Amino acid sequence: MKILVVEDDAPLSRSLAASFAAAGHEPHTVASGAAALGELEARAFDAMVLDIGLPDIDGFEILARLRRAGSDLPIVVLTARDAVPDRVAGLDMGADDYVLKPFEPEELAARVRAVVRRKRGAAANLLVVGALTCDLESGAAAVGGRPLDLRPREWTALKVLASRPARVVSREQLVAEMFPDEAAVSPNVLDVHVGRLRRKLKPDGPGIRTLRGVGYRLDP
Template identity: 45%
Template sequence: MKYLLVEDNPELANAVSSRLRLDGHSVDHAGKIEDARAFVAAGEYDLILLDIMLPDGDGRTFLKHHRAADNDTPVIVLTARSQVSDRISMLDLGADDYVTKPFDHAELEARCRAVLRRKNGSSRSVKTMGDVEFDAVGGHLRVKGQALELRNRELRLLEVLMNAPGQVFSKQKLVDRLFSYDDDVSENAIEVYVGRLRKHLEGSAVQIKTLRGLGYRLDHDG
């Protein structure tokens, strides 16, 4: 998954980013509303973690404009405000959830997973397609009942593809989804990860097909 973290506290931003990256997620960090708007305009995110008190304004203003632009990317607000009225106002503005500072990183990660499951219309993290069972949270893949191990990037690539079966993803689109702007990677990296995933899926009803000049698509036979 690709996250945008909007937080002006460098220590907290580094801690949150590091935890998410350990699980193979890519994270872009914006310390100001202006930077956050530039990131959103330039790329696509699965989830936004939004601080409220920022150097150039109130995060609620960003949230309000975000929803007014019909952007449905989920937003979890990170706030030091514990008043019920404050939390209600953020939810009314379009926040999907909120976490009160200081927070436990495990709780934040759990709330991220819950929000993403709701967005994908599921209450479970396990997805089944034919004889393939995939748990993005636990990092488990079963092909025809056999448990296989995935590296972090392979895990997140399969997560992207399984969340949108039948959709065509260009190499550049996959680079954007799997890596942050600070990562110096080429489209060749995608070919490597796709090749590894194909080996894992060999013999199953699920295939990653190449569409010449377009990209890749996850298909299910039967």
């Protein structure tokens, strides 16, 4: 993993970099908030270890900026502040974990691996097509943050189409997914369900294109 270490204590920064490198990761170290923001603009990272007490920009402010911008980068916060309100504030701002100084580098490395696994697992359960998001775990869908009120078969159709964006899904495949326990389904029934789904995606969601005699395609 590429890990950005934001820590102004030089000996601690070197120790963390050595620990991550020994574990097979690629650490990048910076000593200020401004340098951290510059690194994040210049390249992609798998995780960030963020000290709160930085000399220029407070770590909480960096955390808040990233989350406001929509970043889902896994972030583990480091701090010497052991007051409960500080810990709660960091988690509420979007920190994935909170480690108090002093700590063992091996424990920190394990916590970083854990938050990355959690984020990757969440991403695996999410389908995103343009402004549309489908949460496969909860069975919820939204367009641009607008929740979609879907019937069970509409949700099944959307899930199938969203898993193959810009690709044609045959009518036979949709019928098999939407009506697994029914031997014969009228073509008009499928059209009705897809038509309802198409209307619910409008005006700001992806469109469902009908390819007559073939099937449907979800166009981002």
